[in-house]
Structures are given as structure tokens and as C-alpha cells.
Amino acid sequence: MAEKLLSDRERFLKLIVVSANGCWEWQLSPDKDGYGLISVGSDTDGSARRMRAQRFAYEEFVGPIPEGMETDHLCRNRICVNPAHLEAVSAKENRRRIPKSANCPHGHALSGDNLYVDPRGNRQCRECRRQAILALRSRIGKEAVNNYQREWERKKRRKKSA
Ligand SMILES: [Zn+2]
Ligand SMILES: [Zn+2]
Secondary structure (H helix, E strand, O other): OOOOOOOHHHHHHHOEEEOOOOOEEEOOOOOOOOOOEEEEOOOOOOOOEEEEHHHHHHHHHOOOOOOOEEEEEOOOOOOEOOHHHEEEEEHHHHHHOOOOOOEOOOOOEOOHHHEEEOOOOOEEEHHHHHHHHHHHHHHHOHHHHHHHHHHHHHHHHHHHHO
């Protein structure tokens, strides 16, 4: 039987670089969601599989992840696999934790008058919305946008009165 040169844990430790803020940054290319992947187990006993590197880290250094739980990054760095930066939480809790960031992706402050919370609870940037409308206006013309907005307002009113 061919012996493995390195254990999964040894290989794992060779694939990280510790960043200044203590994150263990995974060096292999991430999956489509931005998370690191590791191949573990062996073909010999049929245990070979690919898994999220952060799950491996958690199970290897902390303990088993309970059924249905996800590993949440306390550092918000998806490629980080530092078990100290990971916490096993329910999927529901993980979604609830999506950071209420201070700025929109374009750097406008998400606070005060600029913050708009839509009916589904998503935090929206009014400035970005304003700019999106301006951009739309220059593309399809002011009149078309005004018509569109009027139509939208009408629909909203109709819904309310219904
Ligand atoms: Zn981290
Ligand atoms: Zn914005």
C-alpha cells in the first residue's frame, strides 16, 4: 500500500499564509463562492473527498461541526481558514449575521437620510439609487424614466388600496 507522504493536516498547514490580522489565508484557488477547497482522505480506503478548507480546519482543530451547522467567519474573510476565526452556527444565524456595514459597496454612508430599509429588511443606499436613476435617464431619456416611475407609483397605490 502506497503510504501518504503528508497527512491531511500537514498538507493543510502548507497551504496557508498567515496575514497581518491573523487570518490563515488559503492559497489554492477558491470555489465559485470565494471559499477555499481542500482534497482530503485517500483513494485507498475510499475516503477521498473535496471539502471547504474552513470546515476541514474547524473539524481538525476544534471538533466536529454539528449536523446542519455552517462555519461562520468572524473575520469576514472568506478565504480565511483560521479555526480561531470560525464559529459553527446554524444557517439561519449565519444569514442573520451578514454584517450591517457602515458603507454601501460604493462607499456612501449607510446611515441617516441616505439609508433606506426596504420591506424585506435589506439596507439600501439612496445615493446609489439616485445615481442609478440618473444613469438610466441618460440612457433611455428622462421622459421614459418619469413614465416608468409614475407607473410604478400607480401600481404601489393600487396595491395599497386593494
Ligand atoms: Zn480570519
Ligand atoms: Zn451607495
